[in-house]
Amino acid sequence: MSRPAHRRPEYRKINKDLFVLTYGALVAQLCKDYEKDEDVNKYLDTMGYGIGTRLVEDFLARSCVRRCHSYSEIADIIAQVAFKMYLGITPSVTCNNASRNEFSLILDKNPLVEFVEELPTGRSSLCYCNLLCGIIRGALEMVHLAADVTFLQDRLKGDSVTEIGITFLKKLDEKKYRRKK
Amino acid sequence: MADPALFEFLHTEMVAELWAQDPDPGPGGQKTSLLVLEGMGFRVGQALGERLPRETLTFREELDILKFLCKDLWVAVFHKQMDSLRTNHQGTYVLQDNSFPLLVRMASGLQYLEEAPKFLAFTCGLLRGTLSTLGVKSLVTASVAALPACKFQVVIQKL
Numbered sequence: 001m002s003r004p005a006h007r008r009p010e011y012r013k014i015n016k017d018l019f020v021l022t023y024g025a026l027v028a029q030l031c032k033d034y035e036k037d038e039d040v041n042k043y044l045d046t047m048g049y050g051i052g053t054r055l056v057e058d059f060l061a062r063s064c065v066r067r068c069h070s071y072s073e074i075a076d077i078i079a080q081v082a083f084k085m086y087l088g089i090t091p092s093v094t095c096n097n098a099s100r101n102e103f104s105l106i107l108d109k110n111p112l113v114e115f116v117e118e119l120p121t122g123r124s125s126l127c128y129c130n131l132l133c134g135i136i137r138g139a140l141e142m143v144h145l146a147a148d149v150t151f152l153q154d155r156l157k158g159d160s161v162t163e164i165g166i167t168f169l170k171k172l173d174e175k176k177y178r179r180k181k
Numbered sequence: 182m183a184d185p186a187l188f189e190f191l192h193t194e195m196v197a198e199l200w201a202q203d204p205d206p207g208p209g210g211q212k213t214s215l216l217v218l219e220g221m222g223f224r225v226g227q228a229l230g231e232r233l234p235r236e237t238l239t240f241r242e243e244l245d246i247l248k249f250l251c252k253d254l255w256v257a258v259f260h261k262q263m264d265s266l267r268t269n270h271q272g273t274y275v276l277q278d279n280s281f282p283l284l285v286r287m288a289s290g291l292q293y294l295e296e297a298p299k300f301l302a303f304t305c306g307l308l309r310g311t312l313s314t315l316g317v318k319s320l321v322t323a324s325v326a327a328l329p330a331c332k333f334q335v336v337i338q339k340l
Contacts, residue, residue, distance in 0.1 A: 019187045
């Protein structure tokens with residue numbers, strides 16, 4: 001008898017493709033709804049933010065990461081644990097400044113663009129994967145870390161690599177509202 | 182390989198956002214949002230259909246295609262089989278899932294019954310799209326009596 005259906009490799013592939021294809025359909029729909037690339041980018045970022053705020057709980061529940069003591073530990077966890085868990089890739093991490101709060105994730109492979117050859121005509125400023133930036137930003141905010149997350153380079157736009165920049169802003173101070181004595 | 186949870190999160194966000202951006206909250210506006218979600222599901226279903234292994238594309242009977250949707254496609258997409266398949270042998274099929282994964286986390290019973298259709302529109306499109314790639318034109322609708330169970334009704338359109 002053949003193997004159970006869900007273990008057959010072709011069906012695992014269907015499951016893997018489901019997210020990527022759905023994402024593609026979403027971007028296509030947004031391009032229909034919004035004329036300007038900036039609007040699509042912003043919308044993707046907002047949606048990603050919403051997803052990130054919920055995804056972080058799923059991540060923390062499944063990954064058992066320890067409390068981090070530095071931004072660079074956090075950047076490493078995002079690249080080596082989170083990206084690996086959800087997208088099966090491990091971007092490399094570089095630190096971009098001496099004060100150690102600006103990092104880059106270099107994506108060698110990007111599953112989201114597996115079926116995308118190039119950006120549609122007239123959409124040269126589209127950040128196709130902007131959802132990822134929103135997800136990272138939303139997830140970090142849920143653990144009280146404010147950050148700016150943007151695409152610094154994008155292979156779809158002709159750059160040699162795809163690079164996500166994370167700039168950690170001042171830590172959201174939980175004691176901010178304590179009255180001064 | 183994309184984690185299955187990502188699809189669920191994305192789907193939930195899509196439903197929330199595509200609903201929120203509609204300026205006309207009346208029945209007409211709701212219908213548009215459902216159509217948009219269904220249309221997206223259709224595109225994805227078509228693309229998934231194209232990725233199916235070659236041997237699955239030759240079916241002897243219509244019923245075999247529906248059985249394939251209930252077993253193989255449902256398992257590939259939702260990690261479980263459809264719980265029941267009924268037909269009147271005249272082109273109408275009712276597929277029942279007693280614990281539909283996209284509804285399971287929402288509620289149990291009658292709470293949020295009104296919201297449930299929004300979470301089914303994409304999947305209706307997915308079924309319709311996959312059927313389309315397999316050469317079958319259909320109309321797919323869904324109904325919920327009590328979460329998380331739902332029924333998908335597939336009516337084959339004879340050309």
